[in-house]
Amino acid sequence: MALRFKNLDGSGPQPFSSVFKWAVADKLSGRRRKSPDHAPVPRVEPDLALLATPPAPGEGARLTWLGHASWLVQLDGLSLLIDPVLRDAINVVIRRNVPPGVPVDKLPPIAASLVSHNHYDHLDLPTLTDVGAPIVTGLGQSPVFKGSKLAVTELDWWQSTQVGPVTVHYVPSQHWSRRGLNDANEMLWGGFVVEGSSARVYHSGDTAWFDGFKEIGRRFPKLDAALLPIGAYDPEWFMSRQHMNPEEAVRAFEALGAREFLAMHWGTFKLTDEPLDEPPRRLDAEWNRRGWPHEHVHVLPVGGTLTVRGG
Numbered sequence: 001m002a003l004r005f006k007n008l009d010g011s012g013p014q015p016f017s018s019v020f021k022w023a024v025a026d027k028l029s030g031r032r033r034k035s036p037d038h039a040p041v042p043r044v045e046p047d048l049a050l051l052a053t054p055p056a057p058g059e060g061a062r063l064t065w066l067g068h069a070s071w072l073v074q075l076d077g078l079s080l081l082i083d084p085v086l087r088d089a090i091n092v093v094i095r096r097n098v099p100p101g102v103p104v105d106k107l108p109p110i111a112a113s114l115v116s117h118n119h120y121d122h123l124d125l126p127t128l129t130d131v132g133a134p135i136v137t138g139l140g141q142s143p144v145f146k147g148s149k150l151a152v153t154e155l156d157w158w159q160s161t162q163v164g165p166v167t168v169h170y171v172p173s174q175h176w177s178r179r180g181l182n183d184a185n186e187m188l189w190g191g192f193v194v195e196g197s198s199a200r201v202y203h204s205g206d207t208a209w210f211d212g213f214k215e216i217g218r219r220f221p222k223l224d225a226a227l228l229p230i231g232a233y234d235p236e237w238f239m240s241r242q243h244m245n246p247e248e249a250v251r252a253f254e255a256l257g258a259r260e261f262l263a264m265h266w267g268t269f270k271l272t273d274e275p276l277d278e279p280p281r282r283l284d285a286e287w288n289r290r291g292w293p294h295e296h297v298h299v300l301p302v303g304g305t306l307t308v309r310g311g
Contacts, residue, residue, distance in 0.1 A: 003185040004140065005177070008212050013176040013184050014241060022238040032273050033234055039276035041098045041267035042301035050305070052108050054079050057165065060309030061199035063225060065300045066101035068268035069122055071203065071227060075196040076165045078111040082192060082203045082227075084131060085124040094121075094269050097276055101303035104130045112136050112163045116205025117189035118144060118179045121269055136161055136168050138188030144179060157190055158219075169193040171216050173207035175242050193220045198310050202258060203227040206265070208241055209248040213255035224308040226258035230283050231266030234274035243272075246283035250290070260308055261297045268302070 003012045026032045046064060054074035055062050061075040069083040086100040110133040115123050118141060125144065128135065134151040135141075142152045153161050155170035162168075175189040191205040193216070202216065202223050217223065233245035243265075244252060253261045266279040280299045287297050298306055 005185045005188050007174050007176075008172055008210065009174075011174075011241070013178065014238070018238060022235065026235075035273060035275040035278075037270045037276075038097050039267070041277060042304075043098050043101070044301045044303045046102050046106075046303040047305065048102070048106055051079075051102065054108070055307070057197040059198065060307050061194070061196060061201050061224065062305060062307045063201065063227070063262060064101060064305040065262070065264060065302055067096070067098060067302045069116070069203075069205070069227075069229065069265050070100070071264070072102060072107070073194055073201060073203075074108075075194070075199055075201075078164050078166055079108045080163065080166070080168075080194065081107075081110050081113045081131060081133070082194075083116050083122040083205070084113055084127050085121055086127045086130075087124060090120045090124065090269060094271070097268055097270065098302050107131065111166075112168070114168060114192050114194075114203075115141065116173070116191055116203070117175060118177045118187045119206065120179075121271065122206065123179075134163075136163070136170075136192075138170060138190050140187035144187075155190075156188065165197065167195040169195065169220070171202075171219075172210075172212045173205045174210035174212065175206045175208065191216075193223070195220075199224045199308055200310065201225045201227070201308065202256065204229060204252070206242065207244065207252075209244055209252060213252045217256040217258070221257065222310065223256055223258035224310050225260040225262055225306075226253050226256050227262045227264050228252055229265030230263045230279040231274070231276075232272045233279075234272050239272055246279050247286045250283070250286045259296065260306070262306065263297075263299045 064072040071082045089095045115137040228249045230246040
């Protein structure tokens with residue numbers, strides 16, 4: 001059956017033979033790298049009083065890391081969530097290594113939840129239902145929300161929608177989608193550019209390195225912040241088609257032409273073979289290798305907040 005959606009380079013999901021080799025054969029034979037299911041990851045108690053009031057127009061964007069790819073993005077008087085996964089586990093068996101930065105019942109009122117794609121560590125229907133905000137996501141996702149009573153806006157790559165005064169753009173990523181056994185690439189995957197009066201923020205969703213970063217940077221120049229994944233990369237032979245390692249994330253940051261690098265997609269869920277706390281060390285080593293100033297790279301603790309503003 002022909003795939004409904006493909007990457008910009010025409011590629012689709014990993015063939016079953018590769019999935020079997022990684023998930024079963026290599027595991028049984030002991031060829032996969034072994035690392036603990038848990039590791040210490042910094043977490044701070046969020047400033048709930050601060051988060052209760054979003055920045056006003058002209059005051060930039062306040063970014064709070066909730067863990068994994070989940071963010072609270074506040075700007076122009078609005079609070080948005082991106083890929084909120086705030087329960088104790090995904091798929092029942094994969095438990096959190098660190099509690100969420102802000103639990104659902106402590107969140108400020110949310111104007112919209114932006115969902116990059118349908119994988120369970122990014123689209124968590126119970127969390128989204130508990131939040132209760134309208135959904136902005138890629139084409140084909142509406143069936144996931146059937147019966148939830150959540151309003152859904154679907155976007156193709158490069159399409160946009162308004163959430164109050166804020167413009168949300170859906171942009172390509174290099175990934176794939178699957179929610180069940182027989183729906184590979186029937187729902188679109190991507191990232192977001194969130195644009196307000198005084199800040200422009202990019203969230204990549206799940207992605208491998210691809211030339212699309214350059215086009216995103218061209219269409220949205222002077223990004224104030226790029227929220228980029230640095231984890232879930234080992235083994236490279238299998239993961240590099242769908243995720244970035246820290247060095248590739250730095251390369252993506254350079255291609256985007258963004259001002260601030262904020263790390264995500266590490267330390268929360270044990271999805272792949274590298275140690276949970278390894279990605280920041282590799283990111284730091286690559287940043288040092290390039291000789292770049294450290295004030296522009298941010299590995300926030302879970303629950304940590306940074307405000308960015310257009311120059």
